Amino acid sequence: MADLSIDFAGIKSPNPFWLASAPPTNTGYQVQRAFEAGWGGAVWKTLGEPVINTSSRFAAVHFGGQRVAGFNNIELITDRPLEVNLKEIYETKKRFPNNTIIASLMVEPKQEKWHEIVKRVEAVGVDGLELNFGCPHGMAERGMGAASGQQPDLVQAQTAWVKEVATTPVIVKMTPNITDITVVARHAVKGGADAISLINTINSLAGVDIHSWNTIPNVGGQGAHGGYCGPAVKPIALSMVAECARDRAVGVPISGIGGISTWQDVVEFMLMGSTGIQVCTAVMHHGFRIVEEMIDGLNNYLDEKGLASVMELVGKSVPKYSNWGDLDLNYKVVARINEDNCINCNKCHIACEDASHQCIDMLTNAEGKAILQVREEDCVGCNLCSIVCPADGAIDMVALDSGVAPMTWNQRNQVISGLNGSYSEAEVG
Amino acid sequence: MSAFDEFDQERQAIDSLLLQGYTVTGIFEDLDGARVRFIPSEPAGEPVELLLLTADARKHVTTLIFGGSKPASPIGTHT
Numbered sequence: 001m002a003d004l005s006i007d008f009a010g011i012k013s014p015n016p017f018w019l020a021s022a023p024p025t026n027t028g029y030q031v032q033r034a035f036e037a038g039w040g041g042a043v044w045k046t047l048g049e050p051v052i053n054t055s056s057r058f059a060a061v062h063f064g065g066q067r068v069a070g071f072n073n074i075e076l077i078t079d080r081p082l083e084v085n086l087k088e089i090y091e092t093k094k095r096f097p098n099n100t101i102i103a104s105l106m107v108e109p110k111q112e113k114w115h116e117i118v119k120r121v122e123a124v125g126v127d128g129l130e131l132n133f134g135c136p137h138g139m140a141e142r143g144m145g146a147a148s149g150q151q152p153d154l155v156q157a158q159t160a161w162v163k164e165v166a167t168t169p170v171i172v173k174m175t176p177n178i179t180d181i182t183v184v185a186r187h188a189v190k191g192g193a194d195a196i197s198l199i200n201t202i203n204s205l206a207g208v209d210i211h212s213w214n215t216i217p218n219v220g221g222q223g224a225h226g227g228y229c230g231p232a233v234k235p236i237a238l239s240m241v242a243e244c245a246r247d248r249a250v251g252v253p254i255s256g257i258g259g260i261s262t263w264q265d266v267v268e269f270m271l272m273g274s275t276g277i278q279v280c281t282a283v284m285h286h287g288f289r290i291v292e293e294m295i296d297g298l299n300n301y302l303d304e305k306g307l308a309s310v311m312e313l314v315g316k317s318v319p320k321y322s323n324w325g326d327l328d329l330n331y332k333v334v335a336r337i338n339e340d341n342c343i344n345c346n347k348c349h350i351a352c353e354d355a356s357h358q359c360i361d362m363l364t365n366a367e368g369k370a371i372l373q374v375r376e377e378d379c380v381g382c383n384l385c386s387i388v389c390p391a392d393g394a395i396d397m398v399a400l401d402s403g404v405a406p407m408t409w410n411q412r413n414q415v416i417s418g419l420n421g422s423y424s425e426a427e428v429g
Numbered sequence: 430m431s432a433f434d435e436f437d438q439e440r441q442a443i444d445s446l447l448l449q450g451y452t453v454t455g456i457f458e459d460l461d462g463a464r465v466r467f468i469p470s471e472p473a474g475e476p477v478e479l480l481l482l483t484a485d486a487r488k489h490v491t492t493l494i495f496g497g498s499k500p501a502s503p504i505g506t507h508t
Binding site for chain 2: 359375404412415416419420
């Protein structure tokens with residue numbers, strides 16, 4: 001059995017599975033139950049000025065028969081007094097000294113406010129701090145959360161204020177509601193961040209009730225934008241993690257968050273540069289015990305791969321994440337239909353005719369049986385047919401030797417600009 | 430006509446010129462395609478310009494330049 005323990009920016013944790021700062025980490029009761037279930041750590045639901053929440057506040061997007069494909073909320077940070085939370089953090093840490101407790105913090109962008117909360121929280125024995133510069137709703141309207149996180153200079157300044165007094169590692173949690181997340185990540189690092197965590201929730205409106213015309217969720221008939229999370233956001237989170245992981249100017253450990261529900265998701269985030277991960281929506285959907293499957297699955301995977309420690313996964317796929325301009329334009333894959341597994345539903349033909357390159361023919365073979373066949377010379381290898389195919393093993397995407405050397409867009413442009421160097425448009429026009 | 434046939438016609442035109450000793454000396458691209466300028470090996474010969482409309486032909490001609498201006502062996506169809 002592999003070693004699942006991690007060292008995240010100096011924070012030791014028995015495994016990489018942490019609960020994200022969210023409703024499941026609102027109280028000592030919940031966090032202690034989570035630790036009993038096997039979670040390695042918890043980021044305590046964001047501490048700050050006592051707030052008042054709304055009713056209702058959650059909504060979900062069910063898609064194609066899957067419950068909670070996406071999740072949306074307009075809940076704010078903790079509405080419990082700081083003293084109560086600190087007392088419960090202290091008790092929880094005392095009872096579970098080997099588990100990791102991170103305090104998520106959010107206050108106004110004022111130096112003395114940050115100093116005060118950092119000192120009070122560290123006094124009860126947390127293992128680290130996570131600065132919430134990500135929540136897109138409610139607190140942002142008051143100049144906190146994403147309102148701070150969308151201003152790189154403010155992220156840097158507030159991180160620096162925290163670092164002035166912090167004695168534990170400081171993690172900066174970032175908003176995805178920004179054009180280039182690496183800009184904020186770099187500023188967090190400039191401010192002294194020991195690590196970053198991403199992503200927080202994405203601006204969203206879960207839906208509109210077509211009968212009452214109310215937004216979903218609504219508060220007495222009125223709605224507001226909320227934060228989107230759950231499996232639907234995973235690709236967005238993964239790409240943002242990857243962008244930060246490959247950016248040398250960032251260069252700090254990453255805690256991956258966003259739609260993680262299975263051990264396979266965990267592996268993906270770690271391969272793409274996360275040293276640890278945080279989970280929320282999956283727990284809200286299935287409860288704390290899903291961590292058991294995650295632990296078993298990760299253990300088996302590491303054993304199968306012959307890896308002694310989960311830390312060996314971290315960042316292994318980052319070098320494979322590149323820029324479009326560096327991709328080989330001469331790499332060629334084509335679709336091949338396996339008649340033995342094809343059920344002749346024709347979905348591939350329709351998809352290819354209507355949305356791709358019209359290269360799947362409906363033919364009749366020598367025995368008079370209807371078959372589908374790809375004209376490989378016309379196939380651009382887009383994958384669409386294999387994506388829409390409902391029959392496992394009916395369509396394979398096969399790499400072909402294009403017979404020519406690799407050439408990227410950047411190399412191509414270099415060649416063309418070198419070639420055209422001695423001509424002007426007018427000369428050849 | 431299939432996309433491959435459109436590309437194949439343009440590819441043959443490119444390869445034919447290269448086999449006749451022409452050299453690509455300029456590629457100018459705009460929204461209508463790529464105008465590729467060829468000059469002959471004989472000093473007295475006239476330059477030729479091809480307008481390439483297909484993406485694959487544009488890729489083909491730059492791949493040839495990238496690989497040393499030699500026409501690649503014809504690409505067979507795969508069955």
